[in-house]
Amino acid sequence: EPEVTQTPSHQVTQMGQEVILRCVPISNHLYFYWYRQILGQKVEFLVSFYNNEISEKSEIFDDQFSVERPDGSNFTLKIRSTKLEDSAMYFCASSDGVGETQYFGPGTRLLVL
């Protein structure tokens, strides 16, 4: 069964550094998403992406965040200057249509020191 994959599984970085989290969505999916889960809190929507454009974003997704589909298979989330409060598990998801089920990757645990 096709799966969403994410790399790395864990990342530790210093405050102020840039990080790029990578995702490979399910191959025939066209809609891509990032969510995050701060430890002990609920999963929160960050952004959705379709046709090389952001289609929706939350208030969390400020100018420090950006997303890109650099090639036909990868979908990345960049945090330009990480803050301590960016420490969380970041989940990528994909779906094959608007309003369809989103399938989640295993997550990248980001720790900002």
Added chain:
Amino acid sequence: AQSVSQHNHHVILSEAASLELGCNYSYGGTVNLFWYVQYPGQHLQLLLKYFSGDPLVKGIKGFEAEFIKSKFSFNLRKPSVQWSDTAEYYCAVMRGYQKVTFGTGTKLQVIP
């Protein structure tokens, strides 16, 4: 703002006990509803979903959920839990066809 409430944060059951996890949402329009499960050390997996039609939906591993529109509820049930059902369960609502709003999750612990 749209919200999803899960009433039970931590549930402990013995094997073979019946399970019901509550979920209520605040949005009054058309919604798509989901239950996701996260087994220890694993990623979020879809347990079941409701888009339209029969309000009683059946999912994997013997789980089912009932959508009651008048109560804005989508409760998850299983008649007889197993130790392998130990996991965190998340109710989620999709409105606007893209953004999914999750509840805070319910940690289920099944004692053999």
